[in-house]
Amino acid sequence: MGRKFFGTDGIRGRTNTGNMTASMAMRVGQAAGAHFVRGDHRHRVVIGKDTRLSGYMMESALVAGFTSVGMDVIMTGPLPTPAIALLTREMRADLGVMISASHNPYEDNGIKLFGPDGFKLSDDDEMAIEARISEEPVLAPSNQIGRARRIEDARGRYIHAVKQSVSNETRFDGLKVVVDCANGAAYQVAPSAIWELGADVVTMGVEPNGTNINDGVGSTAIGALQKRVVEEGADIGIALDGDADRLIVVDEKGQAVDGDQLMALIAVRMAEKDLLKGGGVVATVMSNLGLERFLESKGMTLERTKVGDRHVLERMRAGGFNLGGEQSGHMILLDHATTGDGTIAALRVLASLMRDGKPASELLHLFDPVPQLLKNVRYDGGAPLEAESVKQCIADAEAELAGKGRLVIRPSGTEPVIRVMAEGDDEAQVEAVVERICLAVKDAA
Structure with missing residues (x-):
């Protein structure tokens, strides 16, 4: 089954559109919270964020989601992603959340989830949460709604x-x-x-x-x-x-x-x-x-x-x-x-x-990198890598570079782009190989 919300690193997108709205963040909190409410102890989630303007909105929405299904929330304020992974383990939390879109511009944001061991969630956990997002949440009884508090010593820890x-x-x-x-x-x-x-x-x-x-x-x-x-x-x-x-x-x-x-x-x-x-x-x-x-x-x-x-x-x-x-x-x-x-x-x-x-x-310069070239080829539709002409061009290039270099051809996971990378000892050869494959992809697109 394909993924509707989670990408390669959590859920990410332009804020106030698509999957990155306050209402969606609340649903993610409800779904993830319900998935990790296991056993009869008080359940706890640690939430951190970076410095994006939308972090306030996303944090508040996630807090509402988690507390509504009975999970207590600990907010740290701005902290690095690895700090949230660390604090999730250290504070014996059931779940950790980082609100960030990493190196993207401020208009974007994202939700990264960590399990109680501090590692990013497995595919199975993410798929289970995806299924819950599309369902009506089971809300906690009034006397079991979670509490939220902000801790002041997270940076020092x-x-x-x-x-x-x-x-x-x-x-x-x-x-x-x-x-x-x-x-x-x-x-x-x-x-x-x-x-x-x-x-x-x-x-x-x-x-x-x-x-x-x-x-x-x-x-x-x-x-x-x-x-x-x-x-x-x-x-x-x-x-x-x-x-x-x-x-x-x-x-x-x-x-x-x-x-x-x-x-x-x-x-x-x-x-x-x-x-x-x-x-x-x-x-x-x-x-x-x-x-x-x-x-x-x-x-x-x-x-x-x-x-x-x-x-x-x-x-x-x-x-x-x-x-x-x-x-x-x-x-x-x-x-x-x-x-x-x-x-x-x-x-x-x-x-x-x-x-x-x-x-x-x-x-910090322990080795001389071999010449490496990466080019992106945008296409309108179809599957250019399945074209026989492209397959033959790639096979010829691999044979030409055998023992002297490497070739990596991969489609982007987020946009209609084929990434063509080659490296080898001969810079001119690398450039020629990349150019030939790019042309073949364009012709087949």
Whole structure:
């Protein structure tokens, strides 16, 4: 059965339209609450949000939904997604909710759900909740309606947990760090955690006004951070996204460092301490071939999944891995968090910078990425990937790149677009392969 509400990462959309209205949020609260009311204890849900204007509306609607089916609500205010996953476990809650559309503009919002173990819900749980959304809710008796309260120490709890992800001896004294919080959920906690460990912190994107989240700042718009790092003479720049589960780094020269390089560094450090589980790293099909070759040279493996941190996490749990992530900056350190956590990953990078005494430009470039090109082909309808001409073109390209590169062709899950990615040692060959496939898709569309 197809999904009507849940996508690859919860429910997301433009606020006050479609699935992202106050009435829908209330129905989600009622459905999810009813699904997780199990046993005879007082049931509890933790709700956090980022800094979007619509967060107030969505929070209030979710509170109404959960309390109406008898579930108590704990509200944290703006906090990163991984903080809500953490607090759900720590507070023995039955469910956690993060109101955020991650790196999307402020007009969008989303609802992410976590189970009592702090992990994102299984497909079965999401499908069961979807079925309940379409049904009339069973409301609690008047004397069993839930209560709601806001806790004031949530930020401190998360900061403490983040600092526990590095050794007690770790200090960042003498390190100048520019921290860009995207005017999002981590605007208070990320700079505080890094400052408390001794760094000289310069902040950016820490003045949210409800409409400026991810607007020219954060991990998806690092131009301002690159400039600021150089101007400040900083040792490194840290960029998070709107809900702070993603990290991109800028070295002291203003050069961007993506998730592949960060995974390489963290994997090497963990392997040196015999802390890396599973024999390697889990990443997606989009991670650069250079990362795979680098890990192999160090005796480690790279296992690939479909795009999406959810798929990475599923493979990590199934295979006993404790490190995984995406080129786009999702870093999952499973020993410390149940989802991607940009701040925890940043602390690992800063700790390595202090330990090695090398400039970031040297420390964070462990391998040379092979040339990689991604193009999107928009189509009006049909199934262009099923056309024999496209299949033959792809087969010819795979044969041409065999042993020298990789080809990834995938349809977008949210729009009529075919994504064509190729990488290999010969840049001209990569460009030619991508262009041929794009033309074949256009002709078949």
